[in-house]
Amino acid sequence: MSSQERILIIFIRLLQGNRLSKADLMAEFQKNGSTIQRDMAIIDELLHKINASLPASKFSPFRQIGELDRKKRGFYQLTAFKENSYMTDQELFMIFKVLFASRGFHENDLKTIYYKLFDNVENKHTMDKLLANERFYYEGVPESTIYPSLTLLLKAMLNQQKVEFSYTKNGETKIFTRVPLDIYFSDLYFFMVSAKHTAKDDTDFEALNKFRINNMKQIKILNEHQPVEYTNRFQGGILRNQTALPFFGDPITLIIDFYYEPAYVLDRFPHSVIKQVNKDGSLRIEIPANNGYGVKMWLLEQGAHVKVISPKYIQKYLIDNMKQTLSYYDITTTK
Known part of the structure; x- marks a missing residue:
């Protein structure tokens, strides 16, 4: 393994939030302490250059990577970067609780989200013990995944295109053509919204402007654009x-x-x-x-x-x- 590969591996681990031990790195790469210190000096210099040249964007996760934290002798970590970029177990715990309580996802979708988030948990045994009961008994409202429908609706919403779909309410089914303005979640359901928040609501089936996505079937995007005036936006x-x-x-x-x-x-x-x-x-x-x-x-x-x-x-x-x-x-x- 070349020195460039070794430094890249160490740098990636630091970006993953890991705290690295000098002794462990020496044993893994079969290098002496001065070599590892030299690697860290190179990474330190690189960090200074990166921090000086990063764009000042509020959407960038790398607004400030920070410097190597050497407060504990023989260990290295990008402490500030980890604190700013990775959720703590307490934060993840609260998110898990909200997800379970929402019941807005099909069981398989919830499971996928759960394990992706769970991969970021530090104390996995404790977290699994805390969440096991709710995870085991979770029952989502949608009878099947809403991901394909969400994908189509988001695409139509961003392009201001009409969609056509069938929708059932109170045992009655109709075909609708609407322009999605937003995706809104509340009280168990994801909704597609096609009018501003002060519009008439649920008084006439044919005039509906809020649709539970799990009840929308045979959704297709029409090649028809309909720009929405700013004053008519859904808030x-x-x-x-x-x-x-x-x-x-x-x-x-x-x-x-x-x-x-x-x-x-x-x-x-x-x-x-x-x-x-x-x-x-x-x-x-x-x-x-x-x-x-x-x-x-x-x-x-x-x-x-x-x-x-x-x-x-x-x-x-x-x-x-x-x-x-x-x-x-x-x-x-x-x-």
Whole structure:
């Protein structure tokens, strides 16, 4: 093995985040300590040149490789580079937990993602023990992989091309032609979105603009471009802050009295504000929300913990819905 090959192998291992032992390198390459030190000096010089010439791009993983860390005698590591470029076991653990909780992937897709991420875990035995139960019992919502559909939709979205597909909802199947504006994930599902976040939503099957990707079949890209005006773009970040569930709607200021732990409101709607404490102990909370079905569904889930103050039509929706529910149990109200 040439000296260039040896130095390249050492450099690659350093970029992989490994801490290298001088003694181990001497034994592996059958070289004395001065040779290994010389190799490290060459790598050190190379690092200085690389750091001085790297482009200042926020998207580059090599914005700053840093210098060799020799704090522990006889060991070498690109400590700063590892800390900036590789996730810790704690970070990976949180990502695993979110992936399992999402249930948005088919079992085989989740397994592929899991093992790719797991390869970056340092303490594999401990991590596997911590995740074994959820990994074993994981059941994804999609009945098959959505990767091929995602690939087609992303291509069409980036090229602003129409797609044609069949879609089934409530036992009814129709053929749709839409321009994908975004891929949105919420509440178990990946959606293809074809309208802005304030569009009409789920009121008319033929006018749908949000489609669960696992229900989209026979997707094909049409050779038809349809540029989307900037003002009509879908803004998923705004939608996520305005609703508990993935339903579009017009912006509203929702005012409620809440009779339970306020974190259930404040965490769900990040721009909500407690305006006052009422005499009965409830909290008057103002929420920048939307008037879509997702907000209405969330309000119904709160039961006796919430009273809607305004808008009045949202209040009426809840009252009518509760009356209808009571009628299923042969309970009638006097008002």
